[in-house]
Amino acid sequence: MKLVINGEVQEVAADTLAALMAELDYAGNWLATARNGEVVPVAERQLCRLADGDHIEILSPMKGG
Amino acid sequence: MLSLYGTEISSRLLLGTALYPSPAILGDAVKASRTEIVTVSLRREAAGGRTGEKFWSLIQSLGVRVLPNTAGCHSVKEAVTTAKMAREVFSTNWIKLEVIGNHDTLQPDVFGLVEAARILAADGFQVFPYTTDDLVVAERLLEAGCKILMPWCAPIGSARGPQNVEALRSLRGHFPDTPLIVDAGIGRPSHAAAVMELGFDAVLLNTAVAKAGDPIGMATAFAKAIEAGRAAFLAGMLEPRDMAVPSTPLIGKAVFS
Numbered sequence: 591m592k593l594v595i596n597g598e599v600q601e602v603a604a605d606t607l608a609a610l611m612a613e614l615d616y617a618g619n620w621l622a623t624a625r626n627g628e629v630v631p632v633a634e635r636q637l638c639r640l641a642d643g644d645h646i647e648i649l650s651p652m653k654g655g
Numbered sequence: 656m657l658s659l660y661g662t663e664i665s666s667r668l669l670l671g672t673a674l675y676p677s678p679a680i681l682g683d684a685v686k687a688s689r690t691e692i693v694t695v696s697l698r699r700e701a702a703g704g705r706t707g708e709k710f711w712s713l714i715q716s717l718g719v720r721v722l723p724n725t726a727g728c729h730s731v732k733e734a735v736t737t738a739k740m741a742r743e744v745f746s747t748n749w750i751k752l753e754v755i756g757n758h759d760t761l762q763p764d765v766f767g768l769v770e771a772a773r774i775l776a777a778d779g780f781q782v783f784p785y786t787t788d789d790l791v792v793a794e795r796l797l798e799a800g801c802k803i804l805m806p807w808c809a810p811i812g813s814a815r816g817p818q819n820v821e822a823l824r825s826l827r828g829h830f831p832d833t834p835l836i837v838d839a840g841i842g843r844p845s846h847a848a849a850v851m852e853l854g855f856d857a858v859l860l861n862t863a864v865a866k867a868g869d870p871i872g873m874a875t876a877f878a879k880a881i882e883a884g885r886a887a888f889l890a891g892m893l894e895p896r897d898m899a900v901p902s903t904p905l906i907g908k909a910v911f912s
Contacts, residue, residue: 596699615703620711622697622740627732629739647699649740650707651714653681654696654724655671655811655861 591642607638610646622649657856659692659834660749660781660802662720666691667851668881669722669836670874671861678713680870685717688864688874692720694751696727697741722783724751729764731771738775750775751805751838751859753785761811761839765792769799776800785838788822790829797833804833805859808850809840812862816846820853827854844873844880851884852892 592601595614604610607623607630623630624647630638640646657664670690675681685693695714700707714721723741728734731754738750754771756764763786772782776799784796788806796804806826809815817823818840826835837850838859847858858881867873 596701616700618705618708620707620744621700622743624736624740627736629736629743631743647740649697649744650700650704651711651744652696652698652707653671653673653675653710654694654726655673 591640593640593643594645596646596648605640606636607640607646608635610640611635611648616648618650620650623647624649657834659783664691664857666878667857667885668847668878669694669838669857669859670864671859672710672714673861674865675870678710681865682713682717684864684870684874685719687871688878690719690878692722693717694722694724694859694861695745696724697737697744720749721745721747722749722751723747724785725753725771726751727755728753729755731767731774734767734771735774738771738780739778742780748779748781749783750780751783751785763787763807765789765795768792769795772796772801773799783836788819788826790822790825793826793830797830802833803836804830805836805838807839808837808846809842811839813840814842814863815840816842817849820849823850823853823855844876847877848880848884848887851881852887854888857881 592599602610602613604613625638626645657667666689668688668690669692670688671694672681723745725734725737728737734754752772754764754767756762768784772784775782782801783803783805784801785805786792793804808817834856836857836859837855841847841860842863864870864873
């Protein structure tokens with residue numbers, strides 16, 4: 591299916607958020623995720639089913655003022 | 656000691672982590688500043704990327720608390736979602752809440768700010784709102800559940816220093832028991848000392864240190880200025896006078912004629 595991941599359209603095979611992160615080689619406990627503007631906590635990624643056209647944000651710590 | 660949502664803090668300088676020439680200089684500047692709180696942010700990570708991990712390891716090695724921000728958010732929804740994601744990553748209820756209203760001045764959208772603060776405070780966040788020096792907005796933020804206020808003294812990164820001293824003085828006078836932190840607009844140590852002399856509890860700055868010729872030297876200079884300003888406030892300062900007042904006693908002065 592096609593997803594919008596961090597603003598870019600991508601074709602992926604994964605059907606859960608946890609599977610998507612594995613597919614795209616995202617690993618580590620410093621990442622935060624959101625699906626369609628709603629936060630998905632780490633514990634819920636396994637259960638978070640994806641649908642065509644979903645907007646996914648994957649964020650990590652960054653310098654800031 | 657300064658108490659921020661029940662956390663006792665010795666240093667009255669909060670430091671941003673952006674714009675330094677290198678991660679090593681950032682680390683040394685944080686140490687030189689003796690700050691106990693640094694601000695951090697969240698940004699998109701590339702697939703397979705480890706950028707965030709490197710930065711986060713550096714920050715964790717410095718032994719400071721983090722205050723995540725919602726920088727760059729222009730809507731309540733964006734700011735609230737970013738705050739929740741920050742809580743996930745940084746394991747803290749603290750959030751420096753920014754809802755930007757104007758691209759040129761980075762002036763806070765105070766209406767959105769109050770709304771977002773109310774939502775986040777109800778959700779258990781301890782909100783540090785980046786606001787203007789407007790007194791009524793400050794009252795609304797406190798009503799919304801904020802226990803700290805962070806007014807600007809000039810636009811972010813402008814280095815102009817206090818632009819409206821009377822408004823800052825008024826905030827201090829109206830909220831004697833609320834921690835007030837000047838956030839944004841400080842350009843040099845004398846600006847920081849000036850707002851500390853007004854009785855502000857702390858200063859949050861970033862660009863003035865990060866973009867200095869020697870960020871580590873400047874971090875030290877700010878630490879000293881902030882301490883000096885605080886000590887001066889506590890010691891009680893002389894008010895300006897219209898006329899000269901001799902400091903050397905006149906009694907016993909010799910008369911030559």
